[in-house]
Amino acid sequence: MSSSSPPPDDGEGEGSDGNAGGKSLSYGEAEYWDARYVEEGGAPYDWYQRYDALRPFVRRFVPPASRLLMIGCGSALMSEDMVSDGYVEIVNIDISSVVIEMMRKKYFDIPQLQYLRVDVRDMSMFPDESFDCAIDKGTLDSLMCGVDAPLSAAQMVLEVDRLIRPGGVFILQDLGSLER
Numbered sequence: 734m735s736s737s738s739p740p741p742d743d744g745e746g747e748g749s750d751g752n753a754g755g756k757s758l759s760y761g762e763a764e765y766w767d768a769r770y771v772e773e774g775g776a777p778y779d780w781y782q783r784y785d786a787l788r789p790f791v792r793r794f795v796p797p798a799s800r801l802l803m804i805g806c807g808s809a810l811m812s813e814d815m816v817s818d819g820y821v822e823i824v825n826i827d828i829s830s831v832v833i834e835m836m837r838k839k840y841f842d843i844p845q846l847q848y849l850r851v852d853v854r855d856m857s858m859f860p861d862e863s864f865d866c867a868i869d870k871g872t873l874d875s876l877m878c879g880v881d882a883p884l885s886a887a888q889m890v891l892e893v894d895r896l897i898r899p900g901g902v903f904i905l906q907d908l909g910s911l912e913r
């Protein structure tokens with residue numbers, strides 16, 4: 734699997750490629766992601782694009798001194814690459830406790846990186862306007878595959894809006910079309 738390929742299409746229908754005990758799971762379910770990260774054994778994987786491709790855009794809008802929220806971080810190298818590029822504080826969240834534990838162990842000696850198990854639809858643990866920037870690469874797409882997709886998407890966007898300071902930046906990379 735290349736590090737920039739879109740979600741795998743395995744012929745099981747959009748947004749669903751997992752099966753746990755006969756129960757079909759989708760990209761919108763925490764159980765799907767937990768099972769997937771166990772299966773991948775902690776191997777890094779960046780959805781869509783790596784940081785080097787996004788760097789010109791990110792550097793243009795996000796100063797390295799920013800306090801940054803990485804939404805649905807997964808096992809991506811994006812945050813590590815951003816620290817190597819001078820970013821000083823990246824709070825990474827994901828709904829999968831499995832990947833958060835793996836990433837904590839992997840990056841225990843990089844103080845610029847924090848990993849927290851948080852559902853993007855309820856980020857009440859963070860105060861209002863506590864971030865300069867939020868980045869999402871692929872998490873909104875995942876929510877759109879789950880049950881109550883429109884509600885989940887609205888909750889996510891409202892929470893991100895609450896957390897970014899006035900004048901802050903939200904960078905969203907997804908596979909959606911303008912018609913969606």
Ligand SMILES: C[S@@+](CC[C@H](N)C(=O)[O-])C[C@H]1O[C@@H](n2cnc3c(N)ncnc32)[C@H](O)[C@@H]1O
Pocket residue numbers: 760761762766778779780781804805806807808809811826827828829832851852853854869870871872875876
């Ligand atoms: C398509 S992957 C993208 C991972 C990473 N951002 C990247 O670019 O490679 C979507 C990620 O969103 C996480 N996720 C799904 N639903 C979530 C939710 N409600 N709250 C937080 N993270 C969620 C999944 O566990 C998964 O790691």
